Amino acid sequence: SIYECIIDHADPRDAIYTTDIEGLDIIPSHIDLVGAEIEMLNLPNREKVLTGILSPMKNEYDYILIDCSPSLGLITVNALTAADAVIIPVQCEYFALEGISKLLNTIKIIKSKLNPSLEIEGFLLTMYDSRLRLANQIYDEVKKHFQELVFKTVIQRNVKLSEAPSHGLPVILYDTDSTGSKNHLALAKEIIEKDK
Template sequence: MGKTIAIANQKGGVGKTTTAINLAASFAVLEYKTLLIDADPQANSTTGLGFDLRNIQQSIYDCMINEGQAADVVLGTEMEYLKLLPSHIDLVGAELELINHPNRENVLKKIIAPVKDQYDFIIVDCSPSLGLITVNALTAADSVIIPVQCEFFALEGLGKLLNTIKIVQSHLNTDLEIEGILMTMYDGRLRLSNQVVNEVRQHFEDMVFNVLIHRNTRLGEAPSFGKPAILYDPDSNGSVNYLNLAREILQKNDATKITNQEKILAASDEQRDT
């Protein structure tokens, strides 16, 4: 059964969607069957994988409101091991439409259940809010990754998110874990970046991933070409960072599947070191 990981932070501009797209793509490159669920009405994960919203016939909205089946809505991508459950602007109204639903916090969990066994990883890109859709994602998830940018006010709102996670753990999903806090937009040349990383690591200790996501032009350019960074520029720092994040998560979860691609990448790394 696949592991569902929500990418959540109600603070905008922290690299949440960038993380969702590129972590999912990295798992796919390592030949893990991966489903990316775009649960953000802005639909940036959908467009970031090259889809034109005008051509989307069905989306996660249809699954949540019209009881559509995920298997009928999931789209293939140019990566063999990566699929997408797209979003649409219609999702903006979903929270109001679900308000009287008798089991409203568990709608997404119910949508995922029939397809969960088909994937090794399911990545959920949450909206930058702590509304009902995000609560649905946390209720459906096995764990959550919290992106935090290496900038002033980095911890702003983090306490509120952690409190929401605790509430979900207490009342809706007792098995929910924090996969890790991910430091994004890191620039080693800046004293502030290093100060923020040190502060977060002192406060949260081993909850913080070892991998840092460096500020990288290619990560910003790739979505405009409808590609994850690992397809747009495989050798860029951003691509390597997210591939290493995927490896760190696999190691943390004691994943035993070693693919030919991973062996090739490891051999390539060793060759560069010699």
């Protein structure tokens, strides 16, 4: 798991899970990752551990996606330091502009101190349900505030999307035909088109 790569300096290639989808490999997370932040405190260059792990693999993939919580802890700092760009998810269940501003400030700090090439790829609206007035208000507010930085793709509220993590799979492996899978594939296409 990624935990072993971080703490035990294991080769990340040994942790790769090859999926049935051509070109899609996964390094799964593990419950032990919860303790990794504490164990990383005494490591030299602790903010750049993930950069060191991913560097040897960067030329082997077109994209490396790092999914991490917005907790702004050491794991997230590592992810932002290792990344070229960040996708900022915004749940359409409540508009936490204060939380977004804190994340943007963290990105600004990481960019100035640890990773000058870090860019914002875009804002991604998630948990969207067009039947809800609040979801539509949030959609409009995010579009108004962040304009061209908002992805056209919206991740709709979807049962299969919510179930997938408990089965240890990304939604496109859990249920390829689900709305969540289709939304994520549309997002991937949008990112690829944008990066051409």
